[in-house]
Amino acid sequence: MAIDWLPSVLIVTLLILAVIGGVRRANLWRAGQPEKVDIVAGLLALPKRYLQDLHHVVARDKYMSQSHVATAGGFVLSMILVLLVHVFGVSNRLLAGALLVALGLMFVGALFIAKRRLQPPSRLSKGPWMRLPKSLLTFAVTFFVLTLPMAGVLPEGTGNWLLTMILSAGIIISLSELLFGMTWGGPMKHAFAGALHLAFHRRPERFGGGRSTGLKPAALGGEVHGVAKPSDFKWNQLLGFDACVQCGKCEAMCPAFAAGQPLNPKKLIQDMVVGLAGGTDANYAGSPYPAGKGEARALGSAKGGADNVITAGLVDADTLWSCTTCRACVEECPMMIEHVDAIVDMRRFVTMEKGQTPNKGAQVLENIIATDNPNGYAPGSRTHWAADQNLPLMKDKQQVDVLFWVSDGAFDMRSQRILRAFVTLMKAAKVDVAILGDEERDCGDVARRLGDDASFQSLAKRNLATLSQYKFNKIVTTDPHAYHCLRNEYSDLDVNGVLSQGASGQAVEVLHHTTFLNHLVEQGLLNFERFSDTRMTYHDPCYLGRYNGEYEAPRELLRSLGINITEMARSGYRSRCCGGGGGAPITDIPGERRIADMRMADVTETGAELVAVGCQQCTAMLEGVVEPRPVVKDIAEILVGQLIEEVH
Amino acid sequence: MPLNIVSLVSVGRHPQSGRSRRAEQDGRAVEMGLKLAGQQLSVVHVGNPDEPVLRQYAGMGLSSLTVLKQADRFDAVPVLQRYLEQKNIDIVLTGVRSESGESSGMVPYLLAHALGWPVVARVADIVCVEKGEAQVLLALPRGQRRAVRVALPFIASLDLAAPPARQSAFGVGLRAKIETIESIGEVDQIRVDWQEAEAKPRAKRLKTVKAKTAAERFKAATAKPQGDAGKVLINETTQQKAQAIFDLLLEEKVIR
Amino acid sequence: MNDFSSVAVSPVGVVRRDPRKEWMARNRLHPRHHEVISEGVGGEMGANGLMRRNPRQIGFIGPNGIKRIDRLKGNAVQTPNKRQSVVPEVVLPWHVVATADFYIFVVPDMVGGRLSGHDKDILGLAHRLQKEIAGQGAVVAVCFGEVKETQFELAGVDRLVHFAGAEFEGFAAEAKAAALAAMDERWAPKHWLFPDSIHGGTDLGSRLAAELGERPATQAWQVDLEKTVARGAGGSLDISRATPRILFLLEECAYPIDETRHQVLSLEMPEVQRPAPRLLDQGLVAVDPNEIPLAEAEFILSAGNGIHNWAQFHQTAKALGATEGASRVAVDDGFMPRSRQVGASGTWVTARVYIAVGISGAIQHLQGIAQCDKIIAINTDAGCDMVKRANLAVIDDSDAILSALMMLANEKLVEPGAVQGNTNKEDSDAA
Known part of the structure; x- marks a missing residue:
């Protein structure tokens, strides 16, 4: 390269800018409410949380997990080696060779990511995210070429002014995205915020195979109840919003989104980001909130700021009330973001401060207070x-x-x-x-x-x-x-x-x-006759499955009757909600379809004549679907029909 | 000029659980007051300032609430009269009947008589107030309405047909200021001698047959009870079926 | 012959004969001959004052010369071919109050110009109180405006005060209260009785009570001269108290009068001082049946999944003057607003007549209509739960039935004269 010092200066400049950005971003999070977090233990646990817990979620999508391992792994390794080789000037052929290998790995990974972006599924955000694979490839290629002389593949000082210009441009382009953009709000923000989110997660019990699904109690008696403004969230909740990679897995699983109700978990989290950083949602490039039965809002019309009331201009209250709290989004989120916590926090403000629980909500709450x-x-x-x-x-x-x-x-x-x-x-x-x-x-x-x-x-x-x-x-x-x-x-x-x-x-x-x-x-305390050959499927209630991890006991019970369960495409942890949770039937936000109808369609698809359930709310919702439809029965009802009672 | 409106509230009672609550009609009085006067509305209660139910009223968006403090056995009317006389009030809103205590529904009438104001009972809506006169809709049975004009100041009691009370927000209610005014009460002398007991269910009136002779009594006792199972029309012509329905509607006098 | 009671011993011991009865006993062809003959069957008073029975004197000789014994004492089932098949009209005895020692005033609601069942109960109670008080009292009914009632005499009205005139028509609570206060001053009645009702009784009574400075007993349901039991605390308490002068009474507080006729004399009305009315009646407001809250509506036409022609459904509801309701499915499918949903998860309704069109009757829906009096089901499925619940069920296509119903309703609209005539006839019959 014609000017040897140029790459290192560029790298250091962008690195410094990135650090400045990181501090600024952290200050945005710190606008949130204090929450006790063990910083050191969190940072120490970070690698394990990333490699084990997060990877466990990402690995559900093999293609993406392998591409990500190659790309991210390659990038982290390359970046460290780039610093050593190009900034600190450690001239070691072995190091340079390792850098070349890492860059190669990253290049291959980035190619797969680029390939998926050729025809991206609708759940993915476009906009800057379409640019990211190109930036990754640019990084890999630029530094590959830059490192070749150091690895001894090419003689030192190869290249002319043109190549220098091109490589410098490559460095600026790629590192702007990958370092500067990481802390200044680009797509790579997910790596920076995501890593810290893992370290300082509000529910550390979730890592290491644990489960933490109970809502946190609201503090009563203060100036405000629930979350009115983004700054009313805990600081690590704000950090969590920033971790979103906009992969749209939540959107793909959300029953309210599928029903055309005005909720898209991904957009909601992005709106929270708009809220914490200030500005409008004009740059959002994913699927909007479905219009429901009202008018869809134009992009850019949602304005927010850390101290602006969220429901006054940033997010419509109907969006919050569309959620069935089924936790499908949380279960699916590779960044371990807690959507349901955030939604309920904001609902608390609408109910306890505004008194605007929609439809029958107010009446139901009044009944609960007066009659339990x-x-x-x-x-x-x-x-x-x-x-x-x-x-x-x-x-x-x-x-x-x-x-x-x-x-x-x-x-x-x-x-x-x-x-x-x-x-x-x-x-x-x-x-x-x-x-x-x-x-x-x-x-x-x-x-x-x-x-x-x-x-x-x-x-x-x-x-x-x-x-x-x-x-x-x-x-x-x-x-x-x-x-x-x-x-x-x-x-x-x-x-x-x-x-x-x-x-x-x-x-x-x-x-x-x-x-x-x-x-x-x-224990052999109950004996049953075999169940006749009815084609049967089982619907996992959200609050039994995702909330409490009980997927097996109901199935074992059915198997003990000799039933061969025909599973639905969405079952187990991916079970689709019946639409009855979170007070959704009470707040009753209109959509294009009913969630229960979609779930019944899932059931019908299996050809089942009977759907077993383990929840009275699910029973009510599924039985509310217009006949003809499969019969809905609680497992207890199925068992009692087959019970062999001892005669004394 | 903003209207000077006072809503009087009492402690309600849930019909199923018997627990204290925001009274349905009084809640409507506050709602109507908020509609007419917004934040200028004053809400007044006579009784115990520590009553938790007051927070439920305050949760409708009141920054403060006035309590004329006095014991339960005291008469509310003289205290209220003295309080209302001091203020330059346009409209006093109340419920038709309280859900606790005597439930006589006399308070608006007694106040109106004492203050020399007109009283409008069973109001469904106060449509507008213009030039010192209010356009009021009265609630009649089965959803019917009557329009009435009345000059300010007046007392109105709100019927259940009035717009329902808005939701009470916990936080707002918790923060509302409760201003207590000590009052010199007068013991309700008439009430002292009353005995109160849980309401006995009233027996439904039986169809009595005025039978003068044994034969008539026998006939009445053995007559086949009517209308056990419903009639089902399947094979009649459409016209006959429709006629059967229509006849029932006429018989029930829902078609006039 | 002393075998029938044409001879009676009067209290002063003078034997009185009844020549008319003797003549009837002699004349076998007289229509009341057997009545007179068999009167003595029960026995007669002997000389020593004991009841004597003449065993030979059983029965009477029938028209065809055969002896008849009527053990049913005239209660035998009347054979239809008998000449006198017309039941003789029962003429009730008069209850005469020549000069009243005191008065009990009743102010009936007079819904539609007639005494309601509630009003009649209170008149009954007024008479019960009147009997308990020493001396002879008169029950006075005070009516205002147009009166269509024709049977005051059978309801127990001894005296009637009727304030007619434009100032008492429509909503005239203040004028009425002033009139009552004037009556109070003139006649000082022992009691004022009002129906505790939403038809104006409570309002009027409260105004009078405030004017007179009396403490009324409200929602009273057990009343005698000494003690009144009244509901309190939203109907959850029974308050026992000394009976006050002014009472607001619940329905079925007493049995109505049914054994006496009353004079319905008019009572002098004092000159009423009328202050300028402060409440100005602007008249009734036309209410669209669909504006009536479901819970209040008395006649609901409710649609479910079986409705295909929604325009027709709305037209039918309009023609019948019914409030529209809907099942959950119809609401979910967007054909009806949520506020129209009937059932456990919607509105609990109290209609007198509920027509369920194409609603199969989910358990939640049936819970919501449990308080309706008459339920009519229109459905294609004879086995559905709604048909089982209905008082009248019609198994047919909803479109056909609705259009037939609409035609019937429109026909009725076209000939209002006939309808009017009908009701008039009822009136005259009743009279």
């Missing part, structure tokens, strides 16, 4: 369904093995069939069981997802106070929503350790009825 159940039934009629069930009350028994948490299904005639079926099964297995009866209250799931954390916390505290009077080892419920609240969300409010100390001294086991029944079957 969402439909305003007399609290004294909670046990009417069990009039003929001969179920003992905790009040009379004081101590039992199993406490059956009935949930608000007690008021609904359809859900009562599930409850009765489950009681029959428990009686057949001679389980030592009791219910709370009229002392039970709504678990608070709906109130919390509708953003009224005050009511949730009040219900949780009162429920815990009731539970603290009695002794039991297990809580079993047929409602996955109650199951989730009791298992994952009550612990934040359980100051007296009611659930961490059961009758036997060990922590109270909270179980879904399918898990519990599966234990009973394994």
Whole structure:
């Protein structure tokens, strides 16, 4: 190269600019609320989190994961070697050779990425992201050529002014994207913010195979409840938004997006980025929010700033209320962004500060406050369904093995069939069981997802106070929503350790009825006839599967009846929501289709005549689909039909 | 000139749970007040300033709320009268009947009589206030409405047909200021001797047969009860089926 | 012959004969002959004051000369071929109040100019109170404006005060209250009874109570002279208290009058001082049935998945004057707004008549219409749950039935005279 010092000066200049950008960006995050994070431990855990947890998610897409490993791995290695070779001037042929290999690896990876960009799927963002593979290739080629002389492949000083110009341009182009752009808001921001997000994640329990799905309690009594402005988020939530790679995996999985409701998780996160950095969404190059039944908003019309109220101009409230909190986006996100937390945080502001829960939301919340159940039934009629069930009350028994948490299904005639079926099964297995009866209250799931954390916390505290009077080892419920609240969300409010100390001294086991029944079957306490050859599929409830990782027990139960389950294309952790979660049927944001109809289409596609479910909400939603359609039954109902009762 | 409007609120009672709540009609009185006066609205309660239900009213967007403090057994009307006389008020809004206490619905009338104002009962909407006169819609049974004009100042009691109260926002209610005014109460003397008990369910009136003789009584006792199962028309002509429906509608007098 | 009761012993011991009865007993062809003959069957008073029975005196000789024994005492089923098949009109005895010692005033709602069931209950109660008070009282009904009622005498109205005139027509609560206050001053009634109703009774009563400075008992349902039990706290409490002078009464607080006729005399009306009305009636506002909230509507035409011709459905609802409702599916499919959804997840309705067109009856929907009086189902599926629930079910295509219904409704509109005539006839029948 004609001027030897030029590349190193360029590299150092861009590096310095990148550092400046990094500090500026970090200051944007620091506008958020304080949150205690173990910085050192987080940074130390970063490599493992990246290589293991994040890769585990990315590896679901083999093509992309391998391309990414080659490209990113090649780039990180190359960059280190570039610094050594070209900036610090370590002249070592071996080092230079290694750099060439790394660049080659990166080049191959970038080629595959470029290939995918030839015909990108709709979920991918375009715009600057179309440029990225070219920048990567430019980097690889430029430094490859630049390194050739040092590796001794070409003699030193090869090249003329023209080549120097071209290579300098290459350095500027590629490093502007890859270093400068990383901290100044280019596509490569994902690497910078993403790495830090992994290190300082708000839910570190998620790494290492853990699960952390319970919503964090809202602080009550301050100047503002919930998130009004981007600066009301915790700082590491803001950091998390910045980590988004706009891969659109969330968009592809989101049931509300598919139904044409005005929600696109990717756009939402990008709007949060607009909010934290200020400006408009004019540069967003992905799919917009579906229009729903209103008018689609033109790009650029959404304006935000760290101290501007989000729902006043940046995001429409309807977008927030479209979410079913099914967590499909979170499950799918390779950057481990917590969309649902953010949505519920913003809902809290709309409900607790604005009082604008849409449609029947306000009424439902008022009912919950006045009667402890969402439909305003007399609290004294909670046990009417069990009039003929001969179920003992905790009040009379004081101590039992199993406490059956009935949930608000007690008021609904359809859900009562599930409850009765489950009681029959428990009686057949001679389980030592009791219910709370009229002392039970709504678990608070709906109130919390509708953003009224005050009511949730009040219900949780009162429920815990009731539970603290009695002794039991297990809580079993047929409602996955109650199951989730009791298992994952009550612990934040359980100051007296009611659930961490059961009758036997060990922590109270909270179980879904399918898990519990599966234990009973394994112990040989229940015997069933084989099920006739009906083609059957199983719908994973979000709050059982994604929220609590229970995919197997329901399937094992069905298999124990000799049923061969025909799985739907979307099952297990990719199960599509029924549309009934997160208060979505209450807020009822119009779309082009109904989520339940789409889910039923998934069922019909398998040719199943019967769909097994493990949730009363799913049952209600799927049965709401116009007939003819496959029959919907809770697993307890299917089991009770095959039960062989011992005759004495 | 902005209107000077006062909404009177009381502690409600949920019919199913019996728990205290924002009273349905009083909530509508606040809603109507907010519609007419916006933030200028003053909301007044007589009773205990620490009552948590007041926060539910305040959550509708009130920055403050006035409580004329006095014990339950005291009569609310004299206190309110003295309070309202001091202010230069255009409209006082109340519910038709409270959900707790005596539920007599007399408060608006007594206040109106004491202040010498007209009272409009069962208001569905106050359409507009112009030139010292309000255009009011009264709620009649089964969704019917009557328009009435009334000069300011007046007292209006809000019917359930009025626009429902907006959602109460927890945070706003929590931060609202509750201004307490100590008041000299008068013990409600008449009420002292009353006995209160949980409402007994009222037996439905049976169809009594005025039978003078054993034979008539026998006939009445053994008569086949009518209308157990519904009638199903399948094979009749369309015209006959439609006629059957139409006849039932006429019989029920829903078509006039 | 002393075998029938034509001879009676009067309280002062004078034997009185009834020549008319004796003549009837002699004349076998007299239509009431057997009645008179068999009157003594129960026995007669002997000389020593004991009841005596003449065993030979059973029965009577029928028109064809055969002896008849009527053990049914005249209650035998009337054979239709008998001449006198017309049931003789029951003529109730008069309840006469010649001079009243006191008055009880009742202010009936007079919905549509007639006494409602509620009004009649209260008149019944007024008479019960009147009986408990020493002396003879008169029950006075105070009516305003146009009155169409023709049966005041059977409802227990001893005295009637009728304030007619334009100032009492329409909404005239203030004028009415002033009139009542004037009546109070003139007649000082023992009690004022009002129906506690949304038809104006409560409003009027409250105005009078405020004017007179009396504390009324409201939502009263158990009343005697001493004690009144009234509902309080939103209907959740029973308040027992001394019976005040002014009472607002709930429905079925007493049985209506049905055994006496009353005089319906008019009562002197004092000159009423009328201040300038402060509430100016602007008249009734035309309300579109579809503006009525579903929960309040009394007649709902509800559409479900079985509707294909929505334009026709809307037209039919308009022709029938029904409020429109919808099932969840119809709302989800975007044919009807969410506010029109009936059912557990929509609105719980209380209509008197509910027509479900093409709604199969999901459990949530049936829960929502549980309080409706009459349910009519129009459906193609005879086995669906809605048909099982319905009081009248029609199995047919909804399009055909709706268009036939629309025709019937329009026909009725075209000949309002006939309809009017019909109701008039009913009126005269009732009279």
